[in-house]
Amino acid sequence: MTEVRCPLCKTVPEHGRKWDYGERTTVQCAVCGFYTITGTAVSIAERQNISHKLSAYTRDNTERGVDVPEINSNNLSQLQTSLPDYGVGDKQLLYMRALERRSKFPGSLVQVTPGIDYPLAWASGEEEFLYLLRDLLSRRLVAVPEGGTKALREDVSFETLITPAGWEYLEKHRAVSAISDQVFVAMSFSPNLQAAWEDAIRPAIVESGYKPYRIDDEPHVDRIDSKIIAEIRNSGFLVADVTEQRPGVYFEAGFALGLGLKVFWCVRSDDLEHVHFDTRQYNHIVWETEADLKEKLFYFVTSVAGKRTAT
Numbered sequence: 268m269t270e271v272r273c274p275l276c277k278t279v280p281e282h283g284r285k286w287d288y289g290e291r292t293t294v295q296c297a298v299c300g301f302y303t304i305t306g307t308a309v310s311i312a313e314r315q316n317i318s319h320k321l322s323a324y325t326r327d328n329t330e331r332g333v334d335v336p337e338i339n340s341n342n343l344s345q346l347q348t349s350l351p352d353y354g355v356g357d358k359q360l361l362y363m364r365a366l367e368r369r370s371k372f373p374g375s376l377v378q379v380t381p382g383i384d385y386p387l388a389w390a391s392g393e394e395e396f397l398y399l400l401r402d403l404l405s406r407r408l409v410a411v412p413e414g415g416t417k418a419l420r421e422d423v424s425f426e427t428l429i430t431p432a433g434w435e436y437l438e439k440h441r442a443v444s445a446i447s448d449q450v451f452v453a454m455s456f457s458p459n460l461q462a463a464w465e466d467a468i469r470p471a472i473v474e475s476g477y478k479p480y481r482i483d484d485e486p487h488v489d490r491i492d493s494k495i496i497a498e499i500r501n502s503g504f505l506v507a508d509v510t511e512q513r514p515g516v517y518f519e520a521g522f523a524l525g526l527g528l529k530v531f532w533c534v535r536s537d538d539l540e541h542v543h544f545d546t547r548q549y550n551h552i553v554w555e556t557e558a559d560l561k562e563k564l565f566y567f568v569t570s571v572a573g574k575r576t577a578t
């Protein structure tokens with residue numbers, strides 16, 4: 268096995284592999300996780316300065332146990348537009364969630380290595396990562412045990428823990444991801460429900476201060492399922508209208524639930540009895556007319572997710 272540098276973070280991973288028959292590199296990198304990328308995609312990513320975002324994306328998927336599709340010049344531009352530009356608060360929340368996943372129990376110490384952990388905060392490198400972490404420390408959401416603060420350097424591992432205030436902060440951000448103002452709408456595309464989309468769901472979401480996203484909103488060439496997965500990931504929560512009982516709607520809602528996103532279930536009253544048995548346990552917004560749906564959905568979204576004001 269020849270030594271191979273990780274094409275994204277440029278470190279030398281323990282288990283890097285390169286196959287000679289193509290221009291592909293597959294690596295298992297401590298920083299970027301497990302992924303495959305083509306040489307062309309590497310040079311495009313470097314030119315556009317998005318390698319660190321790809322590291323965060325591949326690491327995130329690896330942590331979740333999701334296979335990363337091969338990154339190549341065909342899907343890179345779509346990937347680039349779907350990768351979010353996180354603000355400081357979002358990055359800190361994402362890192363807090365990573366710490367939470369690593370905490371065996373409240374109060375347990377978690378090993379931090381800035382040079383390996385920075386993609387968990389979607390940071391561009393160790394320097395930005397330490398900036399974000401120092402702020403979390405000063406807000407007392409995380410703590411470093413006595414004496415450990417001296418070690419807050421890029422090249423040193425240290426231990427940290429989530430404080431009670433940190434757990435409270437995580438709990439507060441649990442119901443709705445604070446990360447995206449996009450709302451994914453899963454519903455039947457049949458003409459019978461076009462008015463429910465145009466006159467009810469879309470305006471209810473817009474008036475709540477969020478951006479509704481329905482998959483037929485944009486033309487795209489990629490496989491529909493990878494686009495759906497990417498857009499659900501980019502959403503803060505999901506609205507699922509199960510009227511007409513389309514399997515795709517249940518699939519999308521189930522995927523969102525698996526990501527820990529809030530799902531608002533809706534169904535037209537004449538279809539209520541057909542709602543899938545397994546999801547009947549969830550409260551549904553049962554509606555008669557479009558006006559009815561709009562009013563109820565607006566009420567639910569603003570009371571559960573909160574009304575967003577444009578910033």
Ligand SMILES: [Zn+2]
Pocket residue numbers: 273274275276277278296297298299300322
């Ligand atoms: Zn790497």
